[in-house]
Amino acid sequence: MPLSPAAAVAVSFFLGMLTGGDTAVVEHTFVVSQVKMNRACRDSLVTVVNGQVPGPAIDVTEGDSVVVHVVNKSPHGLTIHWHGVKQRLNCWADGVGMITQCPIQQGSNFTYRFSVVGQEGTLWWHAHVASLRATVHGALIIRPRSGRAGTLYPFPKPHKEIPIFIGEWWEVDLVELDRRMADGSFDDNPINATINGKLGDVYNCSGALEENYVLEVEQGKTYLLRIVNAALFSEFYLKVASHKFTLVAADANYVKPYTTDIISIAPGESVDAVVVADAPPGKYYMVALGMQPPLPDTQIPVSETRGVLQYSYNPSQGKDLPIGAPVMVPEMPDLHDPITSFYFYGNLTSAFPHPRKGHVSTPSSPCGEFDENVILVATMNNVSFKIPTTEPLLEAHYHGNMSNAATLHELPDRPPIVYNFTDQAIIDFGRKVAALESTSRITTTRRFQFNTTVDIVFQSTTLLQRDSNPMHLHGHDFFVIAQGLGNYNAEMDVEKYNLVDPPPSGLFVTDNPGVWFLHCHYGFHATMGMAVAFEVENGKTLDTTLPPPPADFPRCEHPGSSLAYQ
Structure with a gap:
């Protein structure tokens, strides 16, 4: 019309x-419900999976089959989409409301079954009805089945692997938000950005600082960050003070290793980045800054959050970190700067x-x-x-x-x-x-x-x-x-x-x-x-x-x- x-x-x-080795069945139960969570000095009713944000990670090896029983105890119909999974000959499991299936209604359940073949790296799962993916989401990690030259990955094996979800915290009901967006009549904005569900101490309400996400590292060790942007509204710049990233994969495809001090990541995207803990022992802010279109376009409130990369106690040094030592802060690009993002993506090439x-x-x-x-x-x-x-x-x-x-x-x-x-x-x-x-x-x-x-x-x-x-x-x-x-x-x-x-x-x-x-x-x-x-x-x-x-x-x-x- x-x-x-x-x-x-x-x-x-x-x-x-x-024109022109042995597999396994990985099985999970997702109970979708609404729980009360306290953020920004107030309680909010939040739709979640198994009581948590982000939801549970699904960890598989390439070739495995996945079985997820979704039990919907929330008041809304929903579906779960396995973002990036190709679903070969299995479009029925793609989980898109009214495109591939009817929503799973309140009080009902449905079991998704699919195999993960020919893919490696970080993907994610999320609700694909209304705007519920803002809180109904989690990691889907696909590990290689066979090694390459003595390592599972086409890069040195990291000491540890950590999912990092950049998201947003909303105080408006997400289904109502979606209705308003569909009508073109919304003027809602998120309270702020989050890292792994935490607003971080950049957000101050009534004099009380919000809790930071803390990533504890050991001097000299290497860490693989599996980074996902689960936000509804913003592309983000991500930096860690005094540290660099080596990008090794994007959307479960290996890329030629690319070293940079900044990551640009848009909603829906995932990147795998290696970080070496090679800075002096201390605490370093991990900052996610939401980008905005250049002026004179309409602006939304600044969306910025931060976590902390913190070095653990090293006995060889004989003492712990000084109490009250300052946390190093990275220098961020201008939030209206699209060129840094443009060149970031321009530097990515496939590893194969x-x-x-x-x-x-x-x-x-x-x-x-x-x-x-x-x-x-x-x-x-x-x-x-x-x-x-x-x-x-x-x-x-x-x-x-x-x-x-x-x-x-x-x-x-x-x-x-x-x-x-x-x-x-x-x-x-x-x-x-x-x-x-x-x-x-x-x-x-x-x-x-x-x-x-x-x-x-x-x-x-x-x-x-x-x-x-x-x-x-x-x-x-x-x-x-x-x-x-x-x-x-x-x-x-x-x-x-x-x-x-x-x-x-x-x-x-x-x-x-x-x-x-x-x-x-x-x-x-x-x-x-x-x-x-x-x-x-x-x-x-x-x-x-x-x-x-x-x-x-x-x-x-x-x-x-x-x-x-x-």
């Missing part, structure tokens, strides 16, 4: 096709050659003042994705009903009007912007034959808000083979493509049948419609055909209602 007028946080989207060819480009994105009659949406090619309310898309696909659904529309190859997407004069909403939008809110899909190479260009715009857009594709790896600033130019930019060792995260091959969600991983962008569903057809053989759903698959009990919130 057309939105008139519509303020569109837009990503223009161009799409083309090019990638044989496929194609192209992808990723620049930046849009916010501003708009009157009370304007509906704020996020779009791809001027279309704002609408979540189905009666039947999950995967079930419609499996039963051959996709073409019968009157509400489904094919995502166009490109935006209806090609213009200067990065023109600074169109940041603010007005007649010039409205003429470029022509926005509709519908359920968009794109159908692909099996084993097609798909070539995507993500072109961010200056419409209303210039946030970056961390795009996440379910069920597949895709590879960024180029990025740039400004407008994409097919003829000129082809010279910049890295077709040898692109980093993970664009180009992909439709070798996994099912319905797979592609969306921005900012919570507000996804909820406001920056998404599309990719329908991948079956291949010609049994081992390239999607099997039937599990016998205990959740059913939609409230046809026509807003199932995502039931």
Whole structure:
């Protein structure tokens, strides 16, 4: 249905096709409930798994099978998505509300079963209904099955491995937050950022400092930090005073080791970084600073938190650290600085050659003042994705009903009007912007034959808000083979493509049948419609055909209602 007028946080989207040892069963039970937690000097009712934030880590070896029994004792329907797991021939376990399954209703349970094959590194799991992933999330660690030259990893084995979750603390009900974001009427912001669920002593309420996350290290030892950004709103810069990181993996793909004193990490992303405890014994702040789009874009309150990297007592020194010794603080970049992030990602390359060819480009994105009659949406090619309310898309696909659904529309190859997407004069909403939008809110899909190479260009715009857009594709790896600033130019930019060792995260091959969600991983962008569903057809053989759903698959009990919130 057309939105008139519509303020569109837009990503223009161009799409083309090019043809062409012993395992184990790792079993967990996730009890989802609401518990009272005290943060920022007040009690809040929080939806959690097994009473904790972050939730329990799932630790597996490549090739293992995972069984997770989800018992929903919360008042909301929800699903669990295994972020980054390819789910080969197992789209039913992908866990996306109303895309692959109906939500698990209050008082119900469902068991997810899947195998983790051909992947190593750090992934994570999170709720994929409403904004519940802000508190319903945890690590999914995949270890190598066989060693390489005497070590499990393609880098020296660390002394210890530690999951680090950068998140946000909200005092608003997360389901209500999602409703408001879907209506484009929200003005809510998180209280502050967190590290492993703690606000840190940068947050001071009523004179009482919040508790820090503390990482205790030993002099000379090496630590592998498995870092995940679970936030809804912000990309973060992460630094540890007087220490450097050596990046070794991103999104469960090994990268060529890259040493830096700063990490840039957007919502949904994970990186593996090695830190050597080689500084003088003491205490050092680990600071996570939320980035903001450059002025004059609308700003949110500064989101910053810190933990402490603390050296443990060393008997050879004969004494402990001095009491009251100052904690060293890292120098952080400006929170409006996008270039540090741009070059951080530009320095990542795959540790192993990638044989496929194609192209992808990723620049930046849009916010501003708009009157009370304007509906704020996020779009791809001027279309704002609408979540189905009666039947999950995967079930419609499996039963051959996709073409019968009157509400489904094919995502166009490109935006209806090609213009200067990065023109600074169109940041603010007005007649010039409205003429470029022509926005509709519908359920968009794109159908692909099996084993097609798909070539995507993500072109961010200056419409209303210039946030970056961390795009996440379910069920597949895709590879960024180029990025740039400004407008994409097919003829000129082809010279910049890295077709040898692109980093993970664009180009992909439709070798996994099912319905797979592609969306921005900012919570507000996804909820406001920056998404599309990719329908991948079956291949010609049994081992390239999607099997039937599990016998205990959740059913939609409230046809026509807003199932995502039931």
